[in-house]
Amino acid sequence: MIPELGHFALIIALAFAICLSIVPLVGIISNHQKLITYAKPLTFGMFSFTAISIIILAYSFVTDDFSVKYVASHSNTHLPYYFKMSAIWGGHEGSLLLWVFSLTIWTAAVAKFSKDIEDVFIARVLAVLGMIVVGFIAFTILTSNPFDRLWPNVPMEGRDLNPLLQDVLFLIHPPILYMGYVGFAVAFAFAVAALMCGKLDAAWARWARPWTVAAWVFLTVGIALGSWWAYYELGWGGWWFWDPVENASFMPWLIGTALIHSLAVTEKRGAFRNWTVLLAIFAFSLSLLGTFIVRSGIITSVHSFAADPSRGMFILYLLAITVGGSLTLFAFRASNVASFSRFALYSRETAILICNIILVIACITVLLGTLYPLLVDAMGLGKMSVGPPYFNAVFVPIMSLLFIVMGIGPLIRWKKAKKGELRKQLSSPSVMSIFIGLAFPFVYGGEFNAWVTMGITLACWVQLVVLKELFNQTKLNNGRRSFARLTLSQWGMTIAHSGIAMTIVGITLVSIYETETNVKMIAGESVTVAGFDIRFDGVKQVQGPNYSADQGQITLSKNGDFISLLQPERRTYLVQTMGMTEAAMDAGLFRDVYIALGDPLSGNAWAIRVHFKPFVRWIWFGAMLMALGGVCAVMDKRYRRKKEKVIPTKASLSTEKCNDDVILQSSMTESMAQSVGKQS
Amino acid sequence: MNKVIRFLPLVLFVALGIVLFRGLSLDPTSLPSALIGKPFPEFSLAVVNDAQRTVTKADLKSGIKLVNVWGTWCPSCRVEHSFLLELSKSKRFSLYGLNYDDERGLAQQWLARLGDPYEFSAFDEQGKLSMNLGVYAAPETFVVDDLGIIRKRFAGPIDARVWRREFEPLIIQIEKERKQRSN
Numbered sequence: 001m002i003p004e005l006g007h008f009a010l011i012i013a014l015a016f017a018i019c020l021s022i023v024p025l026v027g028i029i030s031n032h033q034k035l036i037t038y039a040k041p042l043t044f045g046m047f048s049f050t051a052i053s054i055i056i057l058a059y060s061f062v063t064d065d066f067s068v069k070y071v072a073s074h075s076n077t078h079l080p081y082y083f084k085m086s087a088i089w090g091g092h093e094g095s096l097l098l099w100v101f102s103l104t105i106w107t108a109a110v111a112k113f114s115k116d117i118e119d120v121f122i123a124r125v126l127a128v129l130g131m132i133v134v135g136f137i138a139f140t141i142l143t144s145n146p147f148d149r150l151w152p153n154v155p156m157e158g159r160d161l162n163p164l165l166q167d168v169l170f171l172i173h174p175p176i177l178y179m180g181y182v183g184f185a186v187a188f189a190f191a192v193a194a195l196m197c198g199k200l201d202a203a204w205a206r207w208a209r210p211w212t213v214a215a216w217v218f219l220t221v222g223i224a225l226g227s228w229w230a231y232y233e234l235g236w237g238g239w240w241f242w243d244p245v246e247n248a249s250f251m252p253w254l255i256g257t258a259l260i261h262s263l264a265v266t267e268k269r270g271a272f273r274n275w276t277v278l279l280a281i282f283a284f285s286l287s288l289l290g291t292f293i294v295r296s297g298i299i300t301s302v303h304s305f306a307a308d309p310s311r312g313m314f315i316l317y318l319l320a321i322t323v324g325g326s327l328t329l330f331a332f333r334a335s336n337v338a339s340f341s342r343f344a345l346y347s348r349e350t351a352i353l354i355c356n357i358i359l360v361i362a363c364i365t366v367l368l369g370t371l372y373p374l375l376v377d378a379m380g381l382g383k384m385s386v387g388p389p390y391f392n393a394v395f396v397p398i399m400s401l402l403f404i405v406m407g408i409g410p411l412i413r414w415k416k417a418k419k420g421e422l423r424k425q426l427s428s429p430s431v432m433s434i435f436i437g438l439a440f441p442f443v444y445g446g447e448f449n450a451w452v453t454m455g456i457t458l459a460c461w462v463q464l465v466v467l468k469e470l471f472n473q474t475k476l477n478n479g480r481r482s483f484a485r486l487t488l489s490q491w492g493m494t495i496a497h498s499g500i501a502m503t504i505v506g507i508t509l510v511s512i513y514e515t516e517t518n519v520k521m522i523a524g525e526s527v528t529v530a531g532f533d534i535r536f537d538g539v540k541q542v543q544g545p546n547y548s549a550d551q552g553q554i555t556l557s558k559n560g561d562f563i564s565l566l567q568p569e570r571r572t573y574l575v576q577t578m579g580m581t582e583a584a585m586d587a588g589l590f591r592d593v594y595i596a597l598g599d600p601l602s603g604n605a606w607a608i609r610v611h612f613k614p615f616v617r618w619i620w621f622g623a624m625l626m627a628l629g630g631v632c633a634v635m636d637k638r639y640r641r642k643k644e645k646v647i648p649t650k651a652s653l654s655t656e657k658c659n660d661d662v663i664l665q666s667s668m669t670e671s672m673a674q675s676v677g678k679q680s
Numbered sequence: 681m682n683k684v685i686r687f688l689p690l691v692l693f694v695a696l697g698i699v700l701f702r703g704l705s706l707d708p709t710s711l712p713s714a715l716i717g718k719p720f721p722e723f724s725l726a727v728v729n730d731a732q733r734t735v736t737k738a739d740l741k742s743g744i745k746l747v748n749v750w751g752t753w754c755p756s757c758r759v760e761h762s763f764l765l766e767l768s769k770s771k772r773f774s775l776y777g778l779n780y781d782d783e784r785g786l787a788q789q790w791l792a793r794l795g796d797p798y799e800f801s802a803f804d805e806q807g808k809l810s811m812n813l814g815v816y817a818a819p820e821t822f823v824v825d826d827l828g829i830i831r832k833r834f835a836g837p838i839d840a841r842v843w844r845r846e847f848e849p850l851i852i853q854i855e856k857e858r859k860q861r862s863n
Contacts, residue, residue, distance in 0.1 A: 327690040378702040
């Protein structure tokens, strides 16, 4: 009975979504104010019933209701309760419900926190989001209902969750990743709403910005968590595999990164209007494409869901309607107004435009690499696969170029750089970064390495420039400096760019200096790897809740000082009879020692694999910094300023050096003046 | 001109959509092989663990044989490796490796480190046998029956689920045929 309530709640949510996608639009066309005001309550209804539905699915998992097919195939009575929670999104059906739930959370959030935005506009946004929800709830109910029953042959025991997914991180990784993925739907809806009403001015960009950055923050954290999970759970010590599923989340991230910068330009300078709209459409389209790739089984991947062409067909329809529809709308409605804000070749606009283009090219190369096997197959040229060598060969040069331009961006002025200023500002950071880049490999590795020099130089370049800009911004008119003057968005940009620098350092150093040593050890034996003494004290048998394991006892020490006891495991999961390697690691800011237990060899010996991973944590710390920077930008209070306060005061206009807010205000007045002009 | 350019994203998307649509009707894991129903090709290759030892088709044991194409460069091979170790314990068939497009040193390390599930692994650096088998990518697994006939080709990593769905029925089928022949 209870699972049927979940199913029923989902159907009611669908009904709400259908109403939401029709009623407000009818209200706008027929000019019925009343109908427009229904948008928000309908949104909350849709959200509540989706929430009820997913809570009921959770209930079915916790109570081990194996009459529900989805529960029976992804859970087991021996599974600890917290893994039962994560089993909700352990398979296709449940994760799709999570997808829908994330989308309704975003929709409800837009309805709740958009008091400053015109009701008509927000009604359009909510209606567009409603349409997407209709598509995906219909998809869930028609092809992938998680509440399907197994009458009358109810199994006594479930098939258990895939052991790879039995990990605490899996509790938070999918929800966060989905929030990011799906969050771009909000930017998409704002863009489509702006196209619908034909007002592609700075206003929609200003409204869409905090939402887009918020989605980007989730996506950044989600990808980083995924990479971290792969690092410690798969037991190979790798952190990125260019797997189609990883690419599926990375492509929207690349476009999303371009989008948040492009939105800034559209908001502040009124430029790039069509480009920004297009990016907003593409960011979400790529999220949908990712969903398609993961769930249709058209590409083999280590972690794709069970393939089912009928599901693939349905998502393809959704993709065609959403993307095809919005691009058609774009083709007819794109802004005809030439940008009123002109900018010189040496200006921040140009720097951001170049970075944007590079990001788009990077995304296209990933897309090509991901779809190439399919493309070749579809043209009947046989089958083939594209591996990490392609991606590394193509991606490293593109990204290096990006980082060079990205370094210039924060320091250069909007509109037009002053003559000679750029050279003056950039000379010391560039000299310093090249110096540090050249010196680093000698100091750290003892010998020159061109890749390390390149990576460290780029990281320093990105970091130094953004710090310099922050420092420039602290300057007051009277020549003194004050950090209190800085806005949260300025902090946000600095922190996020520092995160990029940190990630570059991590990726460069771990790729070049990591070592992997395979040793055969008998209990009591010691080896020395990268200066660490590793003593193997044999293997203990341990029992987990649903697995049994051989647990290696390994003591890590350096120069006689004990560092830690590492206990890597080889688990055998009882239900799925699947073997799993559980690596153990001693983590540090500057290095990880990562140990995996291999096979038992003859004569009581064990194969043991020791990885030394310098600076590997910097990759994820960097991502966390990027996310933190995004959070700062979202929290900036100018997004919460009331409409009437936008009119610039004399005092702020008289500030000599253009501060972001002033530009924002002046561009707002410009756009207001323009819209007034249009009306008259 | 500007107006025409605005349709470009749409046109590109439609083209992509057609490819995706076409992709749906193709199954990336089932590779139709011209070799199915034909005898396993002749070969003469050195083994991974010993450059001096040459193996030929005659070195394959009687009974059901699985030939698994792998390489150290292939992450999916690593995924299926632990399952292959499980499979190698079975007496119902013998498991052979075909190391494809790889370096001998790396391949030896791999087997030493992760365990060696294979009766032997042929080292096919130049892709001689792999070419004959029409291998596109690793991992791929071929099922060869008692009579030396290729019965199945599977692309992608094998795990317990895939095994139950794709291989188990075929193994049972071949065993049944064997019984019928002896009767």
